Amino acid sequence: xxxxxILLAISCSCSGNKQKSIELNSEADLSGLTLSTAVGNYYExxxxxxxxxxxFAAATxxxxxxxIRQGLADVFxxxxxxxxxxxxxxxxxxxxxxxxxxxxxxxxxKKGNTELAGQFNTFLASIPVQxxxxxxxxxxxxxxxxxxxxxxxxxxLRCAVCANLDPVCYVGEGGEWMGLTPxxxxxxxxxxxxxxxxxxxxxxxxxxxxxxxxVDMVGGNIFITEERKTFVDFTDSYYLCHPVFVVADxxxxxxxxxxxxxxxxxxxxxRWKLITDxxxxxxxxxxxxxxxxxxxxxxxxxxxxSRRRWVRSAAGLYGSFIQGTPTLVLLLIMFYVVFASSGLxxxxxxxxxxxxxxxxxxxxxxxxxxxxxxxGQTEAGLSLGFTPFKTFTGIVLPQALRHGLPxxxxxxxxxxxxxxxxGYIAIQDLTRASDLIRSRTFDALIPLLIITIIYFVLAWxxxxxxxxxxxxx
Amino acid sequence: MISIRHLSKTFHNPDGSVVNVxxxxxxxxxxxxxxxxxxxxxxxxxxLLRALNMLEPPTSGQILFDGQDITAKGYRLDALRRxxxxxxxxxxxxxxxxxxxxxxxxxxxxxxxxxxxxRAEAMTLLKKVGMSQKADVYPSSLSGGQKQRVAIARSLxxxxxxxxxxxxxxxxxxxxxxxxxxxxxxxxxxxxTMLIVTHEMRFARDVSTRIFFMNEGIIYEDxxxxxxxxxxxxxxxxxxxxxxxKLVYEIGSDEFDQLDMHSGINAFCIKYNIADKAAQxxxxxxxxxxxxxxxxxxxxxxxxxxxxxxxxxxxFMVEGMTESPFAAGKFPDAIRAQAKDIIQEPTTxxxxxxxxx
Numbered sequence: 001x002x003x004x005x006i007l008l009a010i011s012c013s014c015s016g017n018k019q020k021s022i023e024l025n026s027e028a029d030l031s032g033l034t035l036s037t038a039v040g041n042y043y044e045x046x047x048x049x050x051x052x053x054x055x056f057a058a059a060t061x062x063x064x065x066x067x068i069r070q071g072l073a074d075v076f077x078x079x080x081x082x083x084x085x086x087x088x089x090x091x092x093x094x095x096x097x098x099x100x101x102x103x104x105x106x107x108x109x110k111k112g113n114t115e116l117a118g119q120f121n122t123f124l125a126s127i128p129v130q131x132x133x134x135x136x137x138x139x140x141x142x143x144x145x146x147x148x149x150x151x152x153x154x155x156x157l158r159c160a161v162c163a164n165l166d167p168v169c170y171v172g173e174g175g176e177w178m179g180l181t182p183x184x185x186x187x188x189x190x191x192x193x194x195x196x197x198x199x200x201x202x203x204x205x206x207x208x209x210x211x212x213x214x215v216d217m218v219g220g221n222i223f224i225t226e227e228r229k230t231f232v233d234f235t236d237s238y239y240l241c242h243p244v245f246v247v248a249d250x251x252x253x254x255x256x257x258x259x260x261x262x263x264x265x266x267x268x269x270x271r272w273k274l275i276t277d278x279x280x281x282x283x284x285x286x287x288x289x290x291x292x293x294x295x296x297x298x299x300x301x302x303x304x305x306s307r308r309r310w311v312r313s314a315a316g317l318y319g320s321f322i323q324g325t326p327t328l329v330l331l332l333i334m335f336y337v338v339f340a341s342s343g344l345x346x347x348x349x350x351x352x353x354x355x356x357x358x359x360x361x362x363x364x365x366x367x368x369x370x371x372x373x374x375x376g377q378t379e380a381g382l383s384l385g386f387t388p389f390k391t392f393t394g395i396v397l398p399q400a401l402r403h404g405l406p407x408x409x410x411x412x413x414x415x416x417x418x419x420x421x422x423g424y425i426a427i428q429d430l431t432r433a434s435d436l437i438r439s440r441t442f443d444a445l446i447p448l449l450i451i452t453i454i455y456f457v458l459a460w461x462x463x464x465x466x467x468x469x470x471x472x473x
Numbered sequence: 474m475i476s477i478r479h480l481s482k483t484f485h486n487p488d489g490s491v492v493n494v495x496x497x498x499x500x501x502x503x504x505x506x507x508x509x510x511x512x513x514x515x516x517x518x519x520x521l522l523r524a525l526n527m528l529e530p531p532t533s534g535q536i537l538f539d540g541q542d543i544t545a546k547g548y549r550l551d552a553l554r555r556x557x558x559x560x561x562x563x564x565x566x567x568x569x570x571x572x573x574x575x576x577x578x579x580x581x582x583x584x585x586x587x588x589x590x591x592r593a594e595a596m597t598l599l600k601k602v603g604m605s606q607k608a609d610v611y612p613s614s615l616s617g618g619q620k621q622r623v624a625i626a627r628s629l630x631x632x633x634x635x636x637x638x639x640x641x642x643x644x645x646x647x648x649x650x651x652x653x654x655x656x657x658x659x660x661x662x663x664x665x666t667m668l669i670v671t672h673e674m675r676f677a678r679d680v681s682t683r684i685f686f687m688n689e690g691i692i693y694e695d696x697x698x699x700x701x702x703x704x705x706x707x708x709x710x711x712x713x714x715x716x717x718x719k720l721v722y723e724i725g726s727d728e729f730d731q732l733d734m735h736s737g738i739n740a741f742c743i744k745y746n747i748a749d750k751a752a753q754x755x756x757x758x759x760x761x762x763x764x765x766x767x768x769x770x771x772x773x774x775x776x777x778x779x780x781x782x783x784x785x786x787x788x789f790m791v792e793g794m795t796e797s798p799f800a801a802g803k804f805p806d807a808i809r810a811q812a813k814d815i816i817q818e819p820t821t822x823x824x825x826x827x828x829x830x
Contacts, residue, residue: 379528380565384579384631385555394582399569 024096036064036073043077061165062439080244084137099243103223108232120235123191136167136180147190156195160206163220164439171436173269181219199426212340265446278433286416288351293358300363322360328421335425350422369404409466413459475502480534494520496690507661509677510670512687518670526557558628558636564620566612573608576627598626618649638669647746674780686710720776745778787828794824
């Protein structure tokens with residue numbers, strides 16, 4: 001069955017090129033066309049206001065670019081720096097025209113952190129910025145960093161990047177961050193003599209994180225706007241940016257075989273390592289959340305069965321709060337509000353959040369499973385001379401398990417699946433690994449297919465393992 | 474062995490009402506006694522039994538077991554319960570264990586008996602209750618009577634000093650009551666100390682060394698089986714032990730629902746464990762109503778059953794008449810041949826024909 005789905009998916013992804021031949025010279029010519037861009041950026045905002053242009057807002061810039069190849073959109077718009085000549089050539093696209101808007105690109109720091117901004121501005125003035133930009137965008141020569149290798153053992157410079165596209169910011173061989181934005185940040189950290197930590201976040205999340213102090217700087221082709229200035233401070237601009245409008249360039253698309261696609265997505269630049277690292281992260285969060293959540297769930301169950309009315313009400317309220325809130329919202333609240341200034345790692349926050357969420361549903365499952373065992377079973381155990389504890393563990397629990405185990409296993413699998421949202425708080429799990437690969441290879445099928453199979457096998461393993469552990473007969 | 478002093482139990486219902494199920498219970502129970510606890514429903518029979526092993530802790534009063542107050546704080550209830558077996562109305566076998574596992578589970582864990590010894594003894598007990606063929610099946614495949622016999626064996630496996638039976642036959646099909654009662658009878662003959670809450674009057678009279686008649690939350694009358702059933706002192710006791718179960722039909726015209734009466738008689742006979750008499754009762758009732766007393770309307774027909782004497786009778790009452798509807802009191806031979814006895818007598822309300830079957 002799986003093989004069938006794979007074949008179907010491959011054949012689908014190879015067909016369906018229905019691009020029209022378009023002559024475009026200015027933004028006025030966009031009338032009646034579909035424009036693709038990354039969700040939440042300036043262009044989505046701007047062109048959504050034009051009633052004659054349909055905007056296709058994709059989750060990432062890579063997906064937005066891909067939309068042109070898939071025929072989902074006619075024109076792609078992004079910052080000029082984001083689509084260098086080599087990307088266009090690889091994908092069979094061409095520049096239609098450059099927009100007239102002009103933006104100043106800079107880094108953000110926490111409002112009032114003039115010290116860090118000042119240090120950056122001094123640093124910026126001391127380096128050949130233009131050469132570094134040429135290196136990344138036009139394959140210019142490498143610019144040496146005089147401060148490299150001088151990292152001292154001090155507080156790391158924590159940076160969020162909110163772009164995931166060559167050459168602005170992308171994951172290269174061995175999983176390290178590459179591109180203009182990380183390069184400048186690394187040089188700056190070296191200049192300060194501090195180690196660097198880089199995490200990928202969406203723009204909204206990153207700007208929140210810099211306000212709460214979870215990160216020190218945010219970069220990734222961020223425009224200086226008056227609105228943003230009201231809640232964050234900007235460094236000096238290091239680049240002036242035009243919008244670029246991109247369309248399909250017919251007859252220039254190379255066909256890539258399926259073997260080559262696997263090689264590109266897995267072998268090249270050791271991209272399989274992103275998958276295995278993400279796999280470990282996903283497993284870590286899932287297993288720890290299940291373990292902690294199960295223990296908490298026993299507490300929830302005990303509270304639901306308490307003789308005190310207020311304890312029962314409190315447990316019920318907890319359950320309805322958790323179940324009434326989308327897990328993603330809960331995760332964002334925990335990360336950006338509750339634990340914002342605690343210094344806990346994103347992984348820890350994710351584990352705590354999923355454990356809390358799991359505790360509620362596991363507690364309810366335990367409670368209802370125990371309720372299915374008639375009270376007469378307890379009375380029979382007691383009347384034979386067992387203590388209440390031994391009656392519970394020896395007689396009630398085995399019968400409750402039979403009823404509750406399939407439900408419990410189902411919830412464990414549900415937890416595994418819901419961990420795929422941790423990318424929102426900059427954790428590189430399995431799902432995020434496929435995003436990173438996709439943004440480099442512009443191939444959606446292979447990475448998604450691989451992680452789908454991994455999730456499927458993991459879910460199967462969880463059920464198998466629980467059956468082995470808990471049912472002896 | 475057991476002394477109960479001023480025991481009371483009050484239940485607080487969720488709706489706020491308060492029920493005093495047990496008001497002031499006092500009694501002494503000696504080793505070897507077989508005590509049946511009888512009485513109308515809702516008078517605290519089961520509550521008293523469940524208080525004895527503290528499944529239902531009393532509100533006030535004392536229960537002394539071999540001189541020790543088991544209601545005292547810190548008393549080891551698990552140790553007490555090992556010596557005090559209990560058989561429930563709803564059997565409460567452990568559904569996830571086979572019959573033999575049900576029996577050996579507690580002795581192995583609580584008495585330290587080896588698995589092999591426990592199994593050997595369990596087989597002896599199963600043989601005793603006639604269930605040795607079913608040792609390895611799960612309770613779900615057993616009938617109610619079989620489950621209850623296994624439950625009795627499970628309780629015996631702990632070698633208790635006393636067994637409490639909480640309405641052991643009330644949840645059973647009438648056809649299965651006998652097999653369970655005969656196991657309890659056998660235990661009584663072996664000298665086991667037992668307290669039995671029951672509605673089976675004949676059984677209680679036959680098996681008990683002593684009867685507690687409970688009423689209004691107290692032991693209303695306490696005495697030997699003969700004393701309670703033959704010569705009760707108090708009027709409520711008398712009324713209870715002599716109570717007659719009745720099924721009444723008013724036959725006004727010939728359009729009366731005969732099939733409804735048939736199923737009514739069947740249900741009645743099953744309920745009071747006299748199913749063997751149902752067919753005869755229906756045939757006599759039909760014959761009398763349609764043939765021999767076809768001209769007598771209105772007619773009141775009653776089927777009665779006296780539990781204590783297990784007397785079954787069909788009553789035909791003709792309002793306002795003072796003489797037998799049959800010429801010179803001559804009764805149809807077909808009916809007379811089927812009856813144990815026929816009584817024809819005038820009453821204050823009319824003339825009555827009573828056919829005992």
